[in-house]
Amino acid sequence: MSQIERISKHIWIQHADHKTDRPILAAIVGDKRTLLLDAGNSPAHAAQFREELTRHNIRLPDLLVLTHWHWDHTFGMSEWKLPAIANHQTATRLGQLKGLIWTDETLNELIRGGIINEASARHIQLEYGNNRDLHIIEPDVIFHDRLTIDLGGVLCELEHVGGDHAEDSCLLYVKEDKTLFLGDALGPAIYGGPYRYTSANFLRLMEQVNRYDVQTYVESHSRPATADDFHEDIKRYVQLARYVEAFGDDHVRITHEMKKYLKVYELPNEFIKAIVWFLTSDAK
Numbered sequence: 001m002s003q004i005e006r007i008s009k010h011i012w013i014q015h016a017d018h019k020t021d022r023p024i025l026a027a028i029v030g031d032k033r034t035l036l037l038d039a040g041n042s043p044a045h046a047a048q049f050r051e052e053l054t055r056h057n058i059r060l061p062d063l064l065v066l067t068h069w070h071w072d073h074t075f076g077m078s079e080w081k082l083p084a085i086a087n088h089q090t091a092t093r094l095g096q097l098k099g100l101i102w103t104d105e106t107l108n109e110l111i112r113g114g115i116i117n118e119a120s121a122r123h124i125q126l127e128y129g130n131n132r133d134l135h136i137i138e139p140d141v142i143f144h145d146r147l148t149i150d151l152g153g154v155l156c157e158l159e160h161v162g163g164d165h166a167e168d169s170c171l172l173y174v175k176e177d178k179t180l181f182l183g184d185a186l187g188p189a190i191y192g193g194p195y196r197y198t199s200a201n202f203l204r205l206m207e208q209v210n211r212y213d214v215q216t217y218v219e220s221h222s223r224p225a226t227a228d229d230f231h232e233d234i235k236r237y238v239q240l241a242r243y244v245e246a247f248g249d250d251h252v253r254i255t256h257e258m259k260k261y262l263k264v265y266e267l268p269n270e271f272i273k274a275i276v277w278f279l280t281s282d283a284k
């Protein structure tokens with residue numbers, strides 16, 4: 001079961017739960033307002049976080065911000081009844097899903113249309129069971145590139161970065177706590193075909209991420225990471241993306257260079273997969 005944890009002076013999170021793909025939810029608490037980051041994958045997920053916040057006497061959210069439109073981050077919106085802030089592309093995507101009746105047939109149609117994938121359909125079935133009376137809500141405050149939210153003594157900077165995972169992906173930086181929420185922005189594209197990464201997109205995203213002065217990085221489906229741990233992990237993928245840039249679709253060469261870089265005889269599974277994802281996008 002996911003639990004709540006205070007990760008810095010102003011930030012409480014509920015950890016991700018992989019069973020039904022529940023992402024991290026965060027409450028960022030200022031002197032005047034609490035900002036909720038992501039709505040949850042269902043009203044039940046949302047209610048669980050709200051109960052935990054109440055139990056810990058934490059000021060309940062006044063505003064909601066969405067990292068991107070994917071179901072697991074947004075389908076809990078109806079439970080919160082809060083003004084929701086989102087990128088304009090998030091609003092468009094949610095508008096397209098509004099009014100659907102969420103039967104298995106609808107899920108199959110969305111898979112066929114490349115809007116979701118089989119894994120998300122399975123997770124939706126598991127999270128909701130047969131009671132899929134879910135209401136998609138459209139955001140109230142729409143921004144394009146950047147937005148600063150003042151919570152009273154705590155400034156949150158929202159930046160649209162896009163990328164492979166979702167065109168509407170946003171970062172949220174909590175300045176006073178030097179904490180950067182990445183959403184799923186660094187993940188591969190997962191809908192409308194095989195999983196895939198574009199080396200140029202990935203390197204550009206990392207440049208944007210590296211502009212922030214960060215102590216704690218929070219990816220939505222992982223444990224929060226210290227700056228040292230995050231960079232130690234991500235630098236290997238940055239190197240891989242650079243090899244893809246340098247050697248194009250030469251799978252053998254990229255594998256060889258990566259083994260040399262990691263000083264291993266056998267490439268760990270996550271890199272075997274990542275190379276395939278990169279080459280799916282980058283191969284001409």
Ligand SMILES: [Zn+2]
Pocket residue numbers: 068070165166184
């Ligand atoms: Zn996502």
